[in-house]
Amino acid sequence: MQFSENSRVWIYQADRKLNDTEAQQLQQQLNSFTQSWTAHNNELKAGAEIRYNRFILLVVDESQTGASGCSIDKSVNFMKQVEQHYNINLFDRFNLAYRDGNEVLSAPRAQFEELIKQGTINQDTIVFNNLVQTLADLDTKWEVPFKNSWHPQLFRDLITV
Numbered sequence: 001m002q003f004s005e006n007s008r009v010w011i012y013q014a015d016r017k018l019n020d021t022e023a024q025q026l027q028q029q030l031n032s033f034t035q036s037w038t039a040h041n042n043e044l045k046a047g048a049e050i051r052y053n054r055f056i057l058l059v060v061d062e063s064q065t066g067a068s069g070c071s072i073d074k075s076v077n078f079m080k081q082v083e084q085h086y087n088i089n090l091f092d093r094f095n096l097a098y099r100d101g102n103e104v105l106s107a108p109r110a111q112f113e114e115l116i117k118q119g120t121i122n123q124d125t126i127v128f129n130n131l132v133q134t135l136a137d138l139d140t141k142w143e144v145p146f147k148n149s150w151h152p153q154l155f156r157d158l159i160t161v
Contacts, residue, residue, distance in 0.1 A: 003047065003061045005136040012056040012079055012090040013097055013130055015106060022086055023053045030056065033078050039071035052104040054097065055128070056082070056090065059135065096151070099126040099143075109154075116158045123147040 018026065030048035037044045037060075045061040058075055060067045083090050094109040098121055107115060115121040125146045132142050146152065 003045070003059055003135055004063050005134065005139075006063070007059050007061040007135045008067060009133060009135055009138050010058045010075065011128075011130040011132065011138075011142070012058075013095060013106065013128070014054050014056070014086075015089040015092060015095050016054075017104070018050070018053040018086065018088070020053070023050050026050060026056070026082065026086065029082070030058075033075075034058070037071060037074065039065055039068040044071060054104055054106070055130075057138070093130075097128040097130075098146075104128075113155060113158060116155055121146065127151050 027048070027050055030050070034044075034046040034048045037046045042065040044067060045064050047059045049057045049059070051057060056079070060071075079090050082088070089095065092108075095106050096109065096112045097104055097106040098112075098115075099105075100120075112121065121127075123146050126143050127146050127149050129142055129144060129149050131150065132138050
């Protein structure tokens with residue numbers, strides 16, 4: 001399915017990496033959910049993708065039908081079911097993801113702060129900005145160096161430019 005670059009995106013980050021079997025099963029569940037996802041009985045042009053076995057991306061092309069409060073509630077409820085089924089946390093916004101070489105890791109805020117103090121995470125470490133809202137931003141602003149993300153605001157006392 002083709003989506004406009006202005007399509008709306010929601011990113012849910014798991015607190016652990018899913019194994020390949022879990023990711024395959026979850027992708028099937030996501031496909032079923034997005035195919036039946038509606039807003040006020042109007043079918044949404046929607047899709048879902050799992051990246052790095054850790055991030056769940058929901059996409060809605062709002063050029064046809066916009067996501068409503070009710071449809072967003074449906075997706076949140078679905079994600080809460082996913083959490084329970086796979087024993088993961090998808091709603092902890094202070095579980096921060098970063099790259100260590102080719103591996104995508106995550107850490108709770110306190111541990112992330114320690115990694116900065118140790119120099120494991122620095123200005124050039126690739127971090128994930130799960131606040132992006134469009135497909136265009138996903139392509140250009142999701143995986144970015146720490147220095148180009150919102151992270152320095154949170155850790156301003158720890159990082160020197």
